[in-house]
Amino acid sequence: MNTQxxxxxxxxxxxxxxxxREINGVFISDMISDVMAGAKSGNxxxxxxxxxxxxxAANLVDAAAVVITSGKEVxxxxxxxxxKYNIAILSTSLPTYELVGMLYALKPISR
Amino acid sequence: MPxxxxxxxxxxxxFGYVVFEKCFHCNSLETYFTTEANPILGDKYRDGDCFxxxxxxxxxxxxxxxxxxxxxxxxxxxxxxxxxxxxxxxDCQVDIMRRQLEAKKTWILVAFGFLKKKGKHTVPSYKLDxxxxxxxxxxxxxxxxxxxxxxxxxxxxxNCRGDFIHDVGMLSTEPIxxxxxxx
Numbered sequence: 082m083n084t085q086x087x088x089x090x091x092x093x094x095x096x097x098x099x100x101x102r103e104i105n106g107v108f109i110s111d112m113i114s115d116v117m118a119g120a121k122s123g124n125x126x127x128x129x130x131x132x133x134x135x136x137x138a139a140n141l142v143d144a145a146a147v148v149i150t151s152g153k154e155v156x157x158x159x160x161x162x163x164x165k166y167n168i169a170i171l172s173t174s175l176p177t178y179e180l181v182g183m184l185y186a187l188k189p190i191s192r
Numbered sequence: 193m194p195x196x197x198x199x200x201x202x203x204x205x206x207f208g209y210v211v212f213e214k215c216f217h218c219n220s221l222e223t224y225f226t227t228e229a230n231p232i233l234g235d236k237y238r239d240g241d242c243f244x245x246x247x248x249x250x251x252x253x254x255x256x257x258x259x260x261x262x263x264x265x266x267x268x269x270x271x272x273x274x275x276x277x278x279x280x281x282x283d284c285q286v287d288i289m290r291r292q293l294e295a296k297k298t299w300i301l302v303a304f305g306f307l308k309k310k311g312k313h314t315v316p317s318y319k320l321d322x323x324x325x326x327x328x329x330x331x332x333x334x335x336x337x338x339x340x341x342x343x344x345x346x347x348x349x350x351n352c353r354g355d356f357i358h359d360v361g362m363l364s365t366e367p368i369x370x371x372x373x374x375x
Contacts, residue, residue: 114359118207134276140299141274143332167335
């Protein structure tokens, strides 16, 4: 499953400019240090953090996309930086728990 | 026997805090990593002529890299963290390299060693190459690459407005405001 499939299946809102990528797993954390230590290349990163530091962190671990949950507003500088690095920033009004439930039901994404 | 073409994985991950402390007598800045409980801002102590006060802390982690082929472990206790260059100073060596490398889809990050009163403790260049290898080995390098640079290349540290990739102020429920520069 790629980022475009996921957007369509879960009704996620794309905020940045990006090319679709394959998603090979999910990583959930609101701590950048945790992401840098544990996320894998191609992972979908779920967080409520919106500071622009999420972009270099996502880039460093080669995340397939960052999903901002709970309807958090994403600053324009975060979106612009993500577009520059071709990082997909997606948003949803769903809380993380509900989104995880929907992701869990999508069998093609491993965990 | 040919040298091992190391394939790195992260090991010995230790979560803790990077602590920034400043001497209000000589204005020196020092940093260190601790795995102790949340260091308290404003904590003060005297060491000789210096009066140190904790001015900032950031949730962070330390790690080592282990080769999955030969088992060699490279320790990174001298790495304080990574800085994202924001292109704040046109004549800074880091920004010059950033512009050159980004044209080739290579993204740079600056590896910081710890700051001490007597000077900067840089991460040796061979370790920067290992970090570069590690981050590139785990990504699709056909899309883009990572290059880790030394913070020695920052021309004017006191005016650097780069962003540390740390958890400073990231867990506040207050509306997002621009973080104050550390230096």
